[in-house]
């Protein structure tokens with residue numbers, strides 16, 4: 001029986017399958033219209049399919065009794081269970097029982113996960129327990145978007161190969177790859193483009209999610225940044241640029257995680273942020289309580305109240321640069337003068353203490369006591385290069401992935417001409433909104 005048919009039939013609890021449904025594929029004799037000669041076919045059993053879900057705290061025995069098994073039979077069914085650990089079966093787990101009209105419940109399946117089913121089946125000698133692992137399938141798709149306001153907006157518009165509910169997550173995944181090189185909340189401009197080669201995973205029930213990001217190419221302010229996935233010896237995902245240098249570097253490009261702030265981009269140019277005149281840093285609009293990260297390893301040299309900055313943390317990094325984080329709502333436990341911090345660790349939360357009339361992070365970089373534009377100070381040109389033994393393999397992989405990506409993006413463009421954003425050659429989908437970008 002087809003999966004879709006089963007699905008349709010089990011919706012709504014108790015459904016009785018007509019005998020005919022069990023004889024699919026068997027030749028059916030011709031009959032005159034209006035008559036059904038049921039006596040000419042062997043009577044097929046009427047199997048009932050019962051679908052239910054496990055209640056909170058419900059013992060397995062009770063679940064089986066609910067499917068229609070008597071107490072003794074239910075006890076026999078669960079005796080010696082190994083795959084189905086009663087303590088690990090969660091409330092809400094789907095249970096499907098097939099019930100024969102004469103001999104009663106024949107088997108009971110427990111959908112333990114999208115891809116995992118355990119089936120209890122009655123045999124002449126007792127009950128058997130089998131596990132079925134339903135394979136996810138993986139294919140590779142390309143997503144190419146042009147920025148009209150934000151990375152998230154561009155990817156949500158472009159990633160039509162994925163259901164809408166997972167597209168934002170895909171954008172965050174891309175941001176994670178690029179976060180050492182691009183401050184995605186500030187650096188992107190209208191017309192910048194991102195293309196990505198990403199695996200698409202499909203569950204047995206049709207659920208689709210993004211898998212591994214294999215390669216991305218970002219064109220930001222006229223510069224192209226490539227990232228090629230190349231797993232290290234321990235199988236950890238590493239991304240390398242076109243020169244074979246790790247994207248991982250000594251400093252993050254932004255003190256707030258992209259996924260935490262992309263929802264408040266609309267308020268980026270909020271007038272309240274401009275009221276504080278004495279301005280030597282970058283402001284990041286974010287909700288109060290958003291975690292603030294140390295952008296690199298270092299030592300805390302100040303943690304407390306500092307005039308107009310309000311609650312403030314200052315960190316001296318190994319290269320001598322100092323970073324300052326102002327208007328904090330709170331300072332994280334353990335963050336005090338002399339404490340060591342590591343890159344990306346939380347040092348406090350966004351607030352509006354001091355001279356601020358709206359919640360935001362005020363972020364500064366100082367070199368030898370002099371303010372530097374963080375966009376310059378944090379420009380990472382490249383992390384650790386690949387070990388030389390891996391360089392040949394990397395080059396092959398990179399060339400293959402980008403040839404694939406380019407071909408797919410070209411094919412998209414071909415199908416969807418004309419392009420509507422100047423200079424966006426090779427990119428098919430264009431985000432409609434043009435507001436909010438710039439500066």
Ligand SMILES: [Zn+2]
Pocket residue numbers: 276279281282283361362363
């Ligand atoms: Zn500021």
